[in-house]
Amino acid sequence: MFCCKHSCKNEDSCGEVCISYCAVRKWVRIFKGEDAGETILRDRKRSGRPLSASDTAHREKVDCMIRANRRVKQKEIADEVGISKERVHHIVTTVLGYRKISANWVPRRLTVEMKAQRKDMCTQLLERYNAEGEAFLQCILTGDESWVDHYDPECKAQSMEYRHKTSPSPRKFKVVASARKALLTVFWDMEGVVYMEFLEQGQTVNSERYISTLQALKLRLRRVRRDKDSTLQHDNARPHISRQTQDALRQLELTDPTAPCTQPRSCPL
Template structure:
């Protein structure tokens, strides 16, 4: 495991030495996480005019339930390139991840016209399945090597 990580790190450093800053600018990182969705107030409440000297209007304390939603995001050195929320009750599998990669590829045509992208993502099963690997080749998305899953190493590290 340590030898594998050392080899990967050496390979990446060699690419950086050969290509320099351009190599880093091509890297596109993707990750997924659970996030809470919470709407603190409705649009009418947020648009209500209040003078500095007037007392704030009395509102009943209504707390909307916070829902967890699954969020996928892809970013580069300049910021977020593409993001999607998973619909309620769905799970991430190879098919769904491939559809996100296709949407990402379409987005990249508009955002990064002059750059070839190198995708960096973790080794979750939907990312490493044969279907996903075939789709990555078909979409002409190069991936960076990533060591086997380890809780102390995230793709962005």
């Protein structure tokens, strides 16, 4: 446009950095033709081809297919609706806002009675917290058993080092986890771990063994929690809910009659 108005070559104004002759000729034809005097170089708005694949009818069909089968594939939707897979992906993710996620693994399928029991327990604990506040949380102990390796290898993130860009990256040999494991029983409160012990080789956790662990826990509590009451909240494993264990908990004063003692799936281990 500048060259056309001032009658000069584009090499004179731009030097080596200039557009091609074909582009200049096209612009000159436009400026001298019907659009003489126009200086806007952007494309004008035009109708173009309408997006018929993303209209309301297709969106409703895709939505109905997803609601009928949450595991339907986008290729199946494209074949059924008669549009491209790219348009299906746009409708599903952008227009309808769907995203495909995996299911979470849970230990077991709960019945209505189990769900009601958990709801009652949580309601009781919430009422206690609303009445007593932080004092109720300070008296709660929880515990569980978990298998731990004798040796836990260092992961790649732990072995990261600061290096310059030109320095070679460090090498790390693959190390498998230890084949031998030990069963760890640990108890903790809101401030951290209170007591833990490892199960001797060849033994199993039964009611008698768990009661022995509770007795050792009580001795530990007398040293670290002298001025605090202790209410044990643990899961419903068989050694935890046996009659012998419940009697021992009452003798050791680790239970509170106003709060549920056995909490299904209350421990994160």
